[in-house]
Amino acid sequence: AQKVTQAQTEISVVEKEDVTLDCVYETRDTTYYLFWYKQPPSGELVFLIRRNSFDEQNEISGRYSWNFQKSTSSFNFTITASQVVDSAVYFCALSEAMLGNQFYFGTGTSLTVIP
């Protein structure tokens, strides 16, 4: 079973629109960690955020915000007023405390922001 599901394979938005990337995870561990990474067209993987299972507070960083909801096992990522530079593949990932630092990555969502 897929531990991290990113159901949206590809999304296209017009510049300045808001966009939300969905991430649903599955775990039986009570202590776990969730991450988002960005992979721009240049190919590198850039860490964006880390959230532990005990901290359900939403986080905002500039135009980026993350909505963590344990009740629905989701950790969604919203980009406000999208820009062309936001075009990238975004990966959600899960790390469970029981299994050391093994990461489970989602299959990624490819976001294209059209100017």
Add this chain to the structure above:
Amino acid sequence: DTAVSQTPKYLVTQMGNDKSIKCEQNLGHDTMYWYKQDSKKFLKIMFSYNNKELIINETVPNRFSPKSPDKAHLNLHINSLELGDSAVYFCASSQDGGPGGNTIYFGEGSWLTVV
């Protein structure tokens, strides 16, 4: 200063050849990884080393051999390259391979093309 650096960035080689990808991290991390990203962008862990000791060894062909001369370096050697080995290989590191949740920082990737 690049935190996790890997060389070469691009590698085109013929089937049957042996090649190596080098990786170094200057973050002082204890754990290093090799990930493979296929053409569908799926990220799969191959190996993980903690303080030069192998801790994760996923099912990969034994043509792939990681070598960690010290905790700041983790090189990947591939023997008898096959067409299916064409992929992007990411080196990564994290602070500790203990109870999980440590952010993994990735290198820029090495694009391997086998012809």
